[in-house]
Amino acid sequence: MRDALAEGLERYLRVRLDAPDLTVHDLARIPGGASRETYRFRARSAGAERKLILRRDPPASLIETERSTEYRAYQAFHRLGLPVPEPVALERDGGALERPFFIMSEIENAQAASVLAPDPYGAHSERIGHQFWSILGRIAGADPEALGLADFDGARSPQHCWSHEVARWEKVIDEDEAEPQPIARGALRWLKRHPPPPAQRIAVVHGDYRSGNFLHDGQGTIRAILDWEMAHLGDPLEDLAWALDPLWAHHDPSRPAGTLPREDAIRLWQDTSGLKADPAALAWWAMFASLKGVAIWISAAHEYATRRNDDPVNAFSGWYCLAFHNKVLAEKLETLA
Amino acid sequence: MKPEAGDILDVSAEQLMGLVPQLGDSYLQGSTAIHALLMRFAAREYERGADIRARENAEMRAVFAALAPALRDAALKARLEAAAATRDASLAISALDAANAQLKGLLIALHVHVEDAGERESSRRLWRLLKEMAERRVVSLF
Numbered sequence: 001m002r003d004a005l006a007e008g009l010e011r012y013l014r015v016r017l018d019a020p021d022l023t024v025h026d027l028a029r030i031p032g033g034a035s036r037e038t039y040r041f042r043a044r045s046a047g048a049e050r051k052l053i054l055r056r057d058p059p060a061s062l063i064e065t066e067r068s069t070e071y072r073a074y075q076a077f078h079r080l081g082l083p084v085p086e087p088v089a090l091e092r093d094g095g096a097l098e099r100p101f102f103i104m105s106e107i108e109n110a111q112a113a114s115v116l117a118p119d120p121y122g123a124h125s126e127r128i129g130h131q132f133w134s135i136l137g138r139i140a141g142a143d144p145e146a147l148g149l150a151d152f153d154g155a156r157s158p159q160h161c162w163s164h165e166v167a168r169w170e171k172v173i174d175e176d177e178a179e180p181q182p183i184a185r186g187a188l189r190w191l192k193r194h195p196p197p198p199a200q201r202i203a204v205v206h207g208d209y210r211s212g213n214f215l216h217d218g219q220g221t222i223r224a225i226l227d228w229e230m231a232h233l234g235d236p237l238e239d240l241a242w243a244l245d246p247l248w249a250h251h252d253p254s255r256p257a258g259t260l261p262r263e264d265a266i267r268l269w270q271d272t273s274g275l276k277a278d279p280a281a282l283a284w285w286a287m288f289a290s291l292k293g294v295a296i297w298i299s300a301a302h303e304y305a306t307r308r309n310d311d312p313v314n315a316f317s318g319w320y321c322l323a324f325h326n327k328v329l330a331e332k333l334e335t336l337a
Numbered sequence: 338m339k340p341e342a343g344d345i346l347d348v349s350a351e352q353l354m355g356l357v358p359q360l361g362d363s364y365l366q367g368s369t370a371i372h373a374l375l376m377r378f379a380a381r382e383y384e385r386g387a388d389i390r391a392r393e394n395a396e397m398r399a400v401f402a403a404l405a406p407a408l409r410d411a412a413l414k415a416r417l418e419a420a421a422a423t424r425d426a427s428l429a430i431s432a433l434d435a436a437n438a439q440l441k442g443l444l445i446a447l448h449v450h451v452e453d454a455g456e457r458e459s460s461r462r463l464w465r466l467l468k469e470m471a472e473r474r475v476v477s478l479f
Contacts, residue, residue: 189449320378
């Protein structure tokens with residue numbers, strides 16, 4: 001007996017792609033984070049085969065995001081020529097498959113590095129690093145209006161980028177904390193008392209640009225930047241600081257994201273974005289990055305503890321990652337006190 | 338000698354990890370490996386969990402006792418003194434967690450108060466405590 005999901009997908013794609021003979025094969029769930037269920041499958045029609053990925057909302061989502069955000073980011077940056085999967089279809093009401101979903105092309109022969117790997121890219125770390133930080137610079141340098149993403153959620157003026165994001169993540173902590181969080185609350189007070197300078201420009205912020213969220217071919221080439229579901233408008237330094245965060249390089253913090261020395265990473269980002277990474281502003285966004293991490297991990301812990309989403313990644317995030325970022329924040333704030 | 342819960346979790350995690358290569362499905366492989374890692378974390382928490390919580394609770398009570406006398410806010414001072422006089426009657430994790438949450442709530446109120454009053458030395462003392470607490474809660478991958 002065939003899987004109900006495969007049958008639903010087949011019925012949907014026959015209509016969506018105007019291919020009455022289309023059949024779905026080899027549907028299998030693959031790792032893809034706790035915030036969306038990710039499946040690989042093959043669609044055959046008229047003697048041809050397409051290798052596709054289905055991303056479907058779980059019964060409860062880790063961070064509530066607008067469902068079209070990730071899909072529209074893929075569309076916009078695919079047109080811009082960045083390595084992202086080609087989007088195929090988006091269904092916001094999700095009737096065909098019970099929950100909202102979208103479909104995109106599969107990036108074949110590519111892998112995502114584990115953030116726990118001690119040396120995720122081995123001999124290719126320099127090449128991967130050049131691409132990783134340059135692509136982030138291109139995202140920062142792109143015009144949201146020209147991309148068709150000017151209506152994305154986020155700040156509308158450069159001076160409000162920081163306060164918009166602080167409010168966003170403070171709300172997540174307010175809603176999801178299981179017990180009082182003295183370190184996060186102290187970080188929030190510090191961030192509000194020491195605001196950064198206004199953003200140099202409003203840009204599309206990926207929102208989760210880091211090691212583990214891109215595919216590479218194992219030979220030194222980045223094939224796709226993934227997981228755009230938290231994309232929004234804001235200060236491009238937010239993405240840079242998040243990518244530089246020590247959680248993504250805990251085996252060697254001097255080489256962020258397991259790639260290049262920090263100064264080289266920042267220089268590449270500056271060269272490709274045309275922006276400056278002012279050290280004081282970047283330090284504020286680095287503090288914010290760890291606070292944002294704490295908020296995400298608190299939310300993950302909440303999902304797991306309430307059984308709304310018992311993916312073990314949520315338990316790992318709510319335990320290991322939360323403790324890690326609490327320590328990072330406490331060390332910084334003790335020095336600044 | 339009998340196996341403690343931590344030993345059982347450690348051995349079970351090792352056996353679970355041994356099964357991972359035999360699971361053909363990549364999602365199942367990844368998910369099982371994380372379950373095994375979580376069991377290792379749980380094994381360590383079995384050993385240290387009560388100690389971490391009891392120490393945090395004692396240290397927060399001690400800092401309340403030290404800083405409360407100088408506070409001008411009478412209501413906060415009374416709450417801190419009352420909390421400083423409490424003790425952990427049970428070492429059950431749930432009981433320690435309940436006390437820990439109450440004390441952390443008060444710690445936040447105290448920290449806001451000393452920051453607003455510009456009492457930098459007290460603020461530094463609280464951050465030192467929070468740093469030590471955070472360091473003890475860190476989970477090792479190895």
